[in-house]
Amino acid sequence: MNRVVVTGLGCITPIGNTIEAFRSSLFTGATGIAPFPPYPEAPGPTQGLRFTQTAAVKDFDPAEHLASGIIAATDRTAHFAIVAARQAAQQSGFLDHHDKDNIAIIVGCACAGRQSEETETIKLYGRDARVHPLTVTRTMASAGASHISIDLGITGPVLNISTACSSATHAIGQAFHMVRHGQVTAAITGGHEAPLTFGFLRAWDSMRVVSPTQCQPFAANRDGMTLGEGGAMLVIETLESAQARNAPIYAEIVGFGMSADAHHITQPAPEGATNAMRKALKDARASIDGSADILDQVTYINAHGTGTQANDATEAAAIHQLFGSLAPHIPISSTKSLHGHSIGATGAIEALATILALHEQQLPANAGVTELDPTLNLDVILNTPRHSTQNIALSNSLAFGGLNAVLALRRF
Amino acid sequence: MEDIAKRCIEIIAKAKAIPEDTITLESTFDQLNADSLDKINISFEVEEAFAIEIPDDALGSIKTVSDMVDGVKKLVAAKSSPSITTP
Numbered sequence: 001m002n003r004v005v006v007t008g009l010g011c012i013t014p015i016g017n018t019i020e021a022f023r024s025s026l027f028t029g030a031t032g033i034a035p036f037p038p039y040p041e042a043p044g045p046t047q048g049l050r051f052t053q054t055a056a057v058k059d060f061d062p063a064e065h066l067a068s069g070i071i072a073a074t075d076r077t078a079h080f081a082i083v084a085a086r087q088a089a090q091q092s093g094f095l096d097h098h099d100k101d102n103i104a105i106i107v108g109c110a111c112a113g114r115q116s117e118e119t120e121t122i123k124l125y126g127r128d129a130r131v132h133p134l135t136v137t138r139t140m141a142s143a144g145a146s147h148i149s150i151d152l153g154i155t156g157p158v159l160n161i162s163t164a165c166s167s168a169t170h171a172i173g174q175a176f177h178m179v180r181h182g183q184v185t186a187a188i189t190g191g192h193e194a195p196l197t198f199g200f201l202r203a204w205d206s207m208r209v210v211s212p213t214q215c216q217p218f219a220a221n222r223d224g225m226t227l228g229e230g231g232a233m234l235v236i237e238t239l240e241s242a243q244a245r246n247a248p249i250y251a252e253i254v255g256f257g258m259s260a261d262a263h264h265i266t267q268p269a270p271e272g273a274t275n276a277m278r279k280a281l282k283d284a285r286a287s288i289d290g291s292a293d294i295l296d297q298v299t300y301i302n303a304h305g306t307g308t309q310a311n312d313a314t315e316a317a318a319i320h321q322l323f324g325s326l327a328p329h330i331p332i333s334s335t336k337s338l339h340g341h342s343i344g345a346t347g348a349i350e351a352l353a354t355i356l357a358l359h360e361q362q363l364p365a366n367a368g369v370t371e372l373d374p375t376l377n378l379d380v381i382l383n384t385p386r387h388s389t390q391n392i393a394l395s396n397s398l399a400f401g402g403l404n405a406v407l408a409l410r411r412f
Numbered sequence: 413m414e415d416i417a418k419r420c421i422e423i424i425a426k427a428k429a430i431p432e433d434t435i436t437l438e439s440t441f442d443q444l445n446a447d448s449l450d451k452i453n454i455s456f457e458v459e460e461a462f463a464i465e466i467p468d469d470a471l472g473s474i475k476t477v478s479d480m481v482d483g484v485k486k487l488v489a490a491k492s493s494p495s496i497t498t499p
Contacts, residue, residue, distance in 0.1 A: 068428045069449030130460070133452050 003287060004179045005412060006355055007247040008092025008235030010084040010190075013349055014055035014228050014339050019087065023356055026364045027385050031338050032056070033214045033226050033368075039198040041122065047198070051210045054196050055228030055340025073137045074147060075113030076194035080231030080345070081144030082151050085188050089152055092235035094186050097245045104184040105148050105158040106175040107233070108167025108191035110344030111200070113139035118197045144192050144231075156184050162344065165304070166258075167191055169347030169397035169405035172234065173256030176407070179236055180287075186241065190348035192231030201227065207266070209308050215341070217305035217334035218312050218380045219369040225306040228340025232348035234355070251355040252410045254392065255284030261402025267310060268398055273318035276404035277394060284392065284408040295323055298330055299390040300363050302354040304398040305334020306341055315398060316376040331388065333381040337367040347397040351407055354395045358411040363388050416462070416488065417481045423457045424477065437478040454480075462488055 009019045014032025016022035025032070032055045039047055062071050062079040065086070071079070085105075089095055095103075116138035123129035137143060142160040149158045157178070161171045168191025175189035204210050204227055211224030242249055257279025261272030281294055288294065304315055320327045335353045342349060357363050362385040372380055395407045417437060425432040428444055435444065441451060451474075455466055458480065464487040474480050 063429050067445075067447070069447040069453070072427065072453035073449040130456075133456050134449065 001286070002180050002182060003239035004176050004236055004253045005239050005242050006234050006236050006250045006253065007094060007242050008088035009250060009352060009355065010087025010091065011230070011232040011349065011352055012057055012060055012080040012084050013230035013232065014057055017057065017060055019091070022352065025338060026335065026353055026356060027360070027362055029338065029365055029367045029383070031367050032228070033340055036196070041198050049201060049205050051205065051212050053214055053226055054201070055226055055342070056196055057230050070147065073134045074143060075116045075138045077109060077111070077113060077192050077231070078144045078147050080194060080229070081107060081109070081192035081233070082147050084190065084192065084231040084233040085148040086151065088188060088233040088235045092247060094235050094237055094247065095152060097241060098186045098237065100153055101155045102185045103154045103156045104175055104178050104187040105145050105154055105156070106161065106171045106178070106187055106189045107145050107148070108161045108163070108169070108171040108344045108347060109141050109144050109193055110162045110164050110167045111193055111195040112141035113143060114195045114200055115197050118199050148188060152188070154188070163403045163405070164399035164401055165341070165343055166347060166397035166399035166403050166405040167344035168232070169351065169395065169407055170258060172253070172348065172351055172407055173258060173405055175236060176253045176256050179238060186235065186237035188233055188235055190231065190233035191345040193342045193345035194229045195343055196227060196229050211307060214368055215307035215337050216368045217303065217307045217337055217366055218372055218376055218378060219307070220371045220373045222307045222309065222312060222373070224308050225336070226340040228342040228346070230339065230342045230345050230349055232345065232352045234348070234351065249412045251358045252287070252412045253407060254287035254410045255280045255282070255408030257281070257283055257406045259404045261404070263402050265401055268314040268402060270314050270317035270321055272402050272404050273315055273396065273398050274321040276406040277318065277322050277396065280394060280406040280408045294392065295326060297391045298323070298394060299388055300354070300357060300393040301330055301332040302350050302357070302393065302395045303332050303334040304396045305336055307334070307336065311398065312373070312376065315396065316378055319378065328377050329379055331363050331379050331381050331386060333364055333366040335364050337369070347395070347405065350397070351395045351409070354393045354409055358390055358393055358409055361387060361389055363390070416484050419461055420458060420477060420481050420484060423461060424454055427454045427457060435477060437476070437481060439477045440475055458484060464488060464491060
């Protein structure tokens, strides 16, 4: 069984389009949540929406990175995927050291080419216009994975995973297990999503789970999530290969757990999240010498923390179920308060935040919260990052439909 | 008809994100680094601009900007003169 380490990072996010910019925003608490400009499809000041803010990627021009033919054939979500993967591959330098047939690409994307789909549908239904001949390639959910493969010449297993808000975490977990068990020697893994269309916003608005203010995870007055977009990619490989080539090592992935609530399509049940965290830590024991209980080694949780009443209360209950008397003392934050909730990408952006936290021994703070919900009884990091000589961190993803995925990462 | 050439060059320039003055009627799509995806995209934009439909069998024979402009001219003319059949 191989130990698996992270040797490359890349991102296009609402809080930075490079790792350095992301890192700076993460630790200074510079939020990417901002008012969005009006959608031309929708006249009127409110646009029929109860909320006015999203977490959009800023200052990203695909023409600076991609050939015109690729841009024509792809949706914005694939642009994030390709560019973030390139960053991670370049930083890692792993491509020259692994057989391209022995590298996997496992990414999460739940909403597929949403903008292209909506643009063409408006034309079609609105004026019976012709549909662009590249609409199919733009709207395939697996397009991002394929384009990373084409762009970097990787010929091993390539998969897209779609499990709503857990997609990227499931993807990273699968890639981790593939490298750990020797199916491949390295992988590019993460997630990407560009869902901020008018139709998507209206659909979420109708569910009444989006904050009319902004995402304030674990706050007493939390009133919902903030939708976002972006992409983050990791290069992971065996510890042996990373050390042999003197690669930079940002963190070790030690465990992955997944579960289903089998309960309700939107209402989470704490037992499911508890189960996924328990499995991630059990899996981590296989990576770590000895088989002793490692609950007390968890020194940070990057929460799913959407900022909805239901999620945050359920996630807190799950942490208490698993950790018992330790629960109130484990530092926790939800970085969605900075980068929003980018559905299929969010798990990758949060894994990136967790990896940087481990690497830099700083725990990112929960932004935008003035008063914590005392009933949750958690040690939520507020206002400024907290120094920590951490050991193991968990990154939780708890999706609609009760699909839970949890990564356990360790400082290396 | 000169307007057709000008409009085609505008469309190609926008699709390729290159200045219009780098494109001439003699330019080949290979010289413009237009790959198969660019060609599909440009053909669609031209069809939209002139409300025409380029026949499937004609797409493969378009090698230069001039080829495209000539084809568009014929299709536009055919559209405005019902007695002339589409080439």
